[in-house]
Amino acid sequence: MALNLDAVGKKLGPVTRDYTWKDVVLYALGVGAGFSNLEYCYEKDLKVIPSFSIAAIFEFLTKIALETELNLAGLLHAEQELIFHNPIPTEGTLKTEGQVTDIYDKGDKGAIIVGQSETWHSNGEKLFTSIITLFARFDGGFGGKNAPKNEVVIPDRQPDIEVEDQTSEDQPLIYRLSGDVNPLHVDKDFAKMAGFEKPILHGLCTHGFACRLLIDNLVPGQPEKARRMACRFSRPLMPGDPIRLQIWKESDGQALWRVVNPKTGDTVIDLGVFEYGDIPKDEVRFDDRVAVITGAGGGLGRTYALQLAARGAKVVVNDLGGSRDGSSKGSSSAADKVVEEIKAAGGEAVANYDNVATPEGGQAIIQSALDAFGTVDILINNAGILRDKSFVKMEPENWQAVLDVHLHGAYHVTRPAFKVMKEKGYGRILMTTSAAGLYGNFGQTNYSSAKMALVGFMNTLKIEGAKYDVKVNTIAPIAASRLTEDIMPPDIFEKMDPEFVSAMALYLCSERCPVNGSIYNAGMGFFNRAGLVTGPGAVLDGGDKDFPSAEDIRDNFTRISSLKNGREYWQLNDQVGDVLTALTAPPQADGGETEAAAETPAGAGSVSDYFDSMPDHFVKDAAAGVDVVFNFIISGGGGGEWHCVVKDQTCTVNQGAADQATCTIKMGDTDFLDMMAGKLPPMQAFSSGKLVIEGDVMKSQLIEKIFKQ
Numbered sequence: 095m096a097l098n099l100d101a102v103g104k105k106l107g108p109v110t111r112d113y114t115w116k117d118v119v120l121y122a123l124g125v126g127a128g129f130s131n132l133e134y135c136y137e138k139d140l141k142v143i144p145s146f147s148i149a150a151i152f153e154f155l156t157k158i159a160l161e162t163e164l165n166l167a168g169l170l171h172a173e174q175e176l177i178f179h180n181p182i183p184t185e186g187t188l189k190t191e192g193q194v195t196d197i198y199d200k201g202d203k204g205a206i207i208v209g210q211s212e213t214w215h216s217n218g219e220k221l222f223t224s225i226i227t228l229f230a231r232f233d234g235g236f237g238g239k240n241a242p243k244n245e246v247v248i249p250d251r252q253p254d255i256e257v258e259d260q261t262s263e264d265q266p267l268i269y270r271l272s273g274d275v276n277p278l279h280v281d282k283d284f285a286k287m288a289g290f291e292k293p294i295l296h297g298l299c300t301h302g303f304a305c306r307l308l309i310d311n312l313v314p315g316q317p318e319k320a321r322r323m324a325c326r327f328s329r330p331l332m333p334g335d336p337i338r339l340q341i342w343k344e345s346d347g348q349a350l351w352r353v354v355n356p357k358t359g360d361t362v363i364d365l366g367v368f369e370y371g372d373i374p375k376d377e378v379r380f381d382d383r384v385a386v387i388t389g390a391g392g393g394l395g396r397t398y399a400l401q402l403a404a405r406g407a408k409v410v411v412n413d414l415g416g417s418r419d420g421s422s423k424g425s426s427s428a429a430d431k432v433v434e435e436i437k438a439a440g441g442e443a444v445a446n447y448d449n450v451a452t453p454e455g456g457q458a459i460i461q462s463a464l465d466a467f468g469t470v471d472i473l474i475n476n477a478g479i480l481r482d483k484s485f486v487k488m489e490p491e492n493w494q495a496v497l498d499v500h501l502h503g504a505y506h507v508t509r510p511a512f513k514v515m516k517e518k519g520y521g522r523i524l525m526t527t528s529a530a531g532l533y534g535n536f537g538q539t540n541y542s543s544a545k546m547a548l549v550g551f552m553n554t555l556k557i558e559g560a561k562y563d564v565k566v567n568t569i570a571p572i573a574a575s576r577l578t579e580d581i582m583p584p585d586i587f588e589k590m591d592p593e594f595v596s597a598m599a600l601y602l603c604s605e606r607c608p609v610n611g612s613i614y615n616a617g618m619g620f621f622n623r624a625g626l627v628t629g630p631g632a633v634l635d636g637g638d639k640d641f642p643s644a645e646d647i648r649d650n651f652t653r654i655s656s657l658k659n660g661r662e663y664w665q666l667n668d669q670v671g672d673v674l675t676a677l678t679a680p681p682q683a684d685g686g687e688t689e690a691a692a693e694t695p696a697g698a699g700s701v702s703d704y705f706d707s708m709p710d711h712f713v714k715d716a717a718a719g720v721d722v723v724f725n726f727i728i729s730g731g732g733g734g735e736w737h738c739v740v741k742d743q744t745c746t747v748n749q750g751a752a753d754q755a756t757c758t759i760k761m762g763d764t765d766f767l768d769m770m771a772g773k774l775p776p777m778q779a780f781s782s783g784k785l786v787i788e789g790d791v792m793k794s795q796l797i798e799k800i801f802k803q
């Protein structure tokens with residue numbers, strides 16, 4: 095059967111895998127660790143050998159092979175590269191997604207299949223990237239391009255370090271328990287059928303030995319310093335054979351390596367690269383992400399482009415190069431200059447000069463990202479013009495031109511980008527609104543309308559994108575640019591460097607962005623969130639009349655207008671739900687001054703009040719992918735039992751304990767209320783024994799994340 099060449103680019107996963115410290119130790123024992131590496135084998139101060147990562151995603155790796163429909167009889171693991179972004183925790187849940195990135199043809203020698211995947215931990219951190227190369231011996235000759243050459247050259251000199259270790263006769267029996275249960279490594283008859291005298295050692299087991307020894311010799315006791323490990327598998331090793339690891343130190347933080355079987359002189363693993371050093375902690379990075387920024391030839395867009403590129407993104411710099419009011423013909427020089435700046439700083443970028451204000455222009459902008467970089471992950475709708483006039487003087491052409499660039503422009507570019515993002519299951523879109531739209535500004539009815547319409551656009555697109563991990567947010571910047579130079583007083587203008595804005599734009603476009611459908615003001619170092627808050631309102635049934643009258647509205651206007659205990663809604667249905675609830679149980683709000691009440695948590699006077707209001711504390715965005723049941727057993731006079739089910743970004747709370755809970759939280763009633771009021775930190779409660787957690791302790795930590803105080 096021929097290879098399925100359509101497998102290239104198709105999203106695979108997510109595949110999730112729960113693991114505990116026992117899996118970590120089992121892997122370590124499988125790759126030869128023991129008392130001499132107790133840090134990998136004892137749950138006290140346990141560390142994880144970084145190559146555990148590849149064993150932990152074994153199920154995902156088989157998906158890559160299966161998707162291409164290769165002939166399994168000819169399958170060999172040819173090369174493996176691992177890039178570590180964060181140290182691997184000793185327990186948790188891994189989520190892996192990826193795709194087949196290339197299929198190469200080596201004629202009658204076979205085919206080369208390359209798959210890339212990213213793995214995230216349940217703590218939200220991206221842990222590692224795996225690039226696997228499979229050799230499909232019987233699948234070549236389909237007329238495809240040849241594979242690029244591996245550029246690694248092992249030096250022609252004695253190694254700087256040589257160390258030996260010993261595999262045991264039983265090594266594959268232990269290693270296979272970490273995931274790869276291929277009978278080739280355990281069953282004599284099967285091994286004979288495959289052309290081997292006896293079961294062979296897993297190539298990834300030898301790889302694990304090498305990883306452990308590389309760390310022992312280059313960063314002793316600090317597996318968290320492994321940054322990248324790549325190699326090519328050459329020959330199998332037999333269980334019981336010795337291992338010799340040869341290391342050549344190349345530069346600070348980089349070594350080349352090879353594994354040799356000292357008994358036969360055979361090279362078992364070749365062309366090894368190991369990079370080590372401190373992993374920059376918690377840096378917001380965009381490596382391998384493709385970003386499109388409209389209107390990036392100057393002002394804010396230019397700053398976004400430079401900073402995204404500096405943090406690893408490949409950037410499409412779009413700019414028509416027109417005048418401030420969009421009336422003059424465009425020039426390519428603005429976009430070209432920014433591309434030059436990015437390249438001079440070592441980044442990757444291409445220019446695009448299309449007009450966002452037409453459907454063809456929008457399509458062409460996204461096409462230039464696909465042509466240059468193969469995809470689009472980030473879109474910042476930033477292009478803008480101004481045509482300010484007081485309302486009576488606002489002629490239709492000035493009204494239209496501004497809507498065309500800001501609102502229709504965002505539609506034209508977002509539509510083709512969203513299609514790509516939805517298909518790949520990832521995307522970040524940023525709309526650019528303005529304080530003029532959010533709050534109003536004299537002489538800008540056209541601009542305010544367009545800018546506020548973008549908020550409406552976001553409100554619905556965020557819902558359509560949510561299940562594909564496409565997040566849509568909005569920034570309201572204040573920055574020095576040609577749009578503001580004659581509006582702001584010179585002394586304030588000087589303090590409005592666009593770099594004060596770009597930090598927020600970048601965070602909202604990052605993988606770790608925690609929000610979807612939010613608006614942030616950013617400028618001059620001041621950041622805050624703007625939201626649409628809806629008050630609890632009042633139900634007026636008109637008394638003995640059929641309908642409430644204008645006088646009823648007048649008499650209850652304070653209550654109707656109050657935003658005290660107001661709410662932000664995720665979508666229309668939520669608001670309609672509240673209306674229906676209010677109609678069945680009218681609230682007794684006393685009205686009061688307008689307040690930013692969204693930040694005020696609903697009152698929780700007793701334990702039972704807390705559980706009644708628990709769904710109000712639920713942070714839907716933080717619960718993406720969470721599927722848990724929490725039992726709460728609260729002792730004391732005010733206590734009781736409740737369970738909370740979080741699934742598909744919804745939360746339901748009911749009395750009584752569930753039969754099968756992910757974890758059970760046990761506390762006294764007063765401690766519980768103190769903790770919920772923020773007076774008793776959860777960690778302190780746990781370490782002092784006031785909080786007892788049974789079941790999956792890791793998942794219990796989600797409570798803090800998905801319920802705001």
Ligand code: NAI
Pocket residue numbers: 388389390391392393394395412413414415416417418420428448449450451475476477478479499503526527528529570571572573574575576577578
């Ligand atoms: P800017 O004028 O420096 O940048 C806008 C860029 O968009 C220009 O380079 C322009 O050539 C480009 N552009 C205009 N029409 C285009 C079209 N049809 N197709 C492609 N490119 C086009 O202005 P600035 O200040 O950097 O503005 C960026 C965005 O931020 C705009 O959407 C603006 O409305 C918004 N904004 C800016 C504020 C500020 O304080 N600078 C305040 C609130 C919002």
